[in-house]
Amino acid sequence: MRLPDLGERGQGWVVLQVVLIFLIALAGVPEPAVTGPAGTFLLILGGAFIVAGGVMVFLGSRTLGRSFTPDPRPLERGELVQTGIYASIRHPIYGGLAMGAFGWGCYTASPIAMALSVLLLVVVWLKSIREEAWLVERYPEYAEYRSRTRRFFPRFI
DSSP, rough: OOOOOOOOTHHHHHHHHHHHHHHHHHTTTTTSSOOHHHHHHHHHHHHHHHHHHHHHHHHHHHHHHGGGOOSSSSOOTTTOOOGGGGTTTOOOHHHHHHHHHHHHHHHTTOOOOOOOOOOOHHHHHHHHHHHHHHHHHOOOOOOHHHHBBBBSTTTTO
């Protein structure tokens, strides 16, 4: 299965991702509908997912350094990073975005935000497949790296 490029650098994938993140944020704005112990649990779980997702995004973008691009096509001047968080996760930024989105859905107890989070996960999963095809073309060693690391989350999750 070959996924569409959606632009020379895959910019269409980024647009889909950003639109979904915006819609997830909007869907979670109403006050939480769940109260009591269940509401407290959702607040704590959601907050933990938001923080963990934010840490993954931060570590992923910081570790990439000058190789970072929001587009799925790797930069010509970029390097294949296999250190830091990338030693165990191939796409920590995508995983962190999905985790934060699910966290927001829990935190606000928004079924719409949760449903959109599932859609975001599908989009970043498809985007990662398109990106990995380009990474294999650009970096011959990527195939071996892919075989020993997980896509979005480390092995202990």
